[in-house]
Amino acid sequence: MAYQWDFSPVLANAPLLAEGLLNTLKITGTALVFGVVLGLGLALLRLSPRRFLSWPAGFVIEVFRTTPPLVQLFWFFFALPILVGIEMTPFVAGAVTFSIQSASFFAEVFRAGIQSIERGQWDGARAIGMRHDQAMRRIILPQAVKRMIPAFMERAIELMKTTTLIATISYADLLFAANEVSQKTFRPLETYTVVALIYFVVIFLASQVARLVELRLARSGESTVH
Amino acid sequence: MRWDFASVFDNTDALLVGAAGTLRIFAICLVLGLSLGLLVGLGRYSRNRWLHIPATVFVEFFRNTPVLVQILWFYFALPILLPFQISPLVAASLGISLNSAAFSAEIYRGGIQSIETGQWDGARALGMRWGQAMRRIILPQALKRMLPALTNRAIEIFKMSTLASAVAYVELLQQGKLIASLNYNPIEAYTAVAVIFFVFLWPLVQFSYFLERRLRRDE
Structure with missing residues (x-):
């Protein structure tokens, strides 16, 4: 039994898929921005010598x-939504979940980066009269961030793959659009194959960019990834 | 809002069935994923291009697409090419196993490459063939170095097993959904499921930290 492949019904629905891809990028971007900011906050709290700050941060991360x-x-x-009595859209639920989830991973990236900076940098900053937060902001973080970039990009790519979960609560991302198109056209084989390929192309390109940056950083000796 | 876990405890049986389903798919994907990963990893390591190229394509494809897309492809798309139906368990196991194989292949390859060439030379000097040297000398040493990364893979597989609920395979999250919809208690039902996963995974995570510490100390 030879199956007749026919991609034309899927291509006819290209606008739907394009909108889905756009929404995938939207949720990824939102979660990435909040995840990085929140992740930095969590990392700083976790590294704090005060236990009432570091302990809750460690708990959230774990x-x-x-x-x-x-x-x-x-x-x-x-x-x-029931607990706090608010309306929750799929987008907001996804943005909150993926932001906190990726933040807890970003926090560990930040922490490893900050801890990788030699003690001498702290001593030097203190010697010229900087307080802890000044040293962190002006001396430690700028150096740490450069070392964290490869691990950071790897997490961002993981995040994009994780956003597909939002299709299960009916947010119209690329995977959800695939569902719709496949039911509309009765062509699940072609639809899911095309969508898998779209994900592959986007994520593969992102991975290649990450690899290039990593190679460049490795050459200048500024990487935590070996 | 008052928390009432009684309605969850009334459904302990359903949760036990779910836990059994989660453990079943976890075991299947762990065994298939890590053993297939070893084969693919050896292919990636090989200089023979008929092994190297297919292994590389496999790794790149499965590492660069989301697992959920793979599972749905196996469930909705693949049966059209086959003369038989694919059960939720098979579809989810295929997706998660192949994905884990691709990720663990890179762990195996890295581990094997990290072994000094002197070990190969020594094995050859003793008259061992490639396969013997790999099995008796290289892999045992490499496995020790790979153990933390492989444990992390196992944790990831356990977490990924929840995706099987998207094709209605009966596991913990799916049972949580069922309980929530029957008793109108999503807060308690999903909190209970989250706690159960945490209880399962916490020891595994602590174990992986322990392995990482020990490896750092030994090297």
Whole structure:
């Protein structure tokens, strides 16, 4: 039994898929921005010598790293709105979940980066009269960030793959659009193959860029990834 | 809002069925993913281009597409090419196993490459063939170095197993959904599921930290 492949019904729905891809990029971008900012905050709290700051930060990081993201997403979408009495759209639920989830991973990247800076840099900053936060902002972080870039880009790519979970709560991302197109055209084979290829192209290109940057950084000796 | 976990405890049986489903798919994907990963990793390591190129294509494809897309492809798309249906368990196991194989292949390759060439030379000097040297000398040493990374893979596989609920495979999250919809208690149901996953995974995560510390100390 030879199956007759026919991609034309899928191509006819290209606008739907394009909109889905746009939404995928939108949720990825949102979660990335909030995830990085929140991740830096979590890392700074975790590195704090005060236990009432470092302990809760460590708890959040561990919980979000050790539970499945899909369970977190369902919790934020189905449970949290009832708990606090607010309306939750799929986009907001996804943005909150993926931001906190990726933040807990980014926090560990930041922490490793900050800890990789030699003590002498701290001593030097203190010697010229800087306070802890000044030294962190002006001396330590700028150097640490450069070392963190490869690990950082790897997490960003993971984040993009994780955003597909949002299709399960009916946000119209690329995977959800695939669902719709496949039901509309009765061509699941072609639809899912095309969508898998779109994801592959986007993520593969991002991976290649990450690899190039990593090579450049490795050459200048500024990388935490070996 | 008052928390009421009684409605969750009433459904302990459903959660146990779910936990069994989660452990089943976890075991299948762990065994298939890590053993297939070793084969692909050896292919990536090989200088023979008939092994190297297909292994590389496999790794790049499965590392650069989301697992959920792979699972849905196996569930909705693949059966059209086959003369038989594919069950949710098979579709989800295929997606998660192949994805894990691609990621673990790179761990194996890195581990094997990290072994000094002197070990190969020594094995050859003793008259061992390539396969013997790999099995008796190289892999045992490489495995020790790879153990933390492989443990992390196992943790990832456990977390990925929840994606099987997207094709209605009966596992913990799917049972959580069921309980929430029957008893109108999503807060308690999903919190319970999250706690169960945390309880399962916490020891595994601590174990991986322990392995990482030990490896750093030994080298």
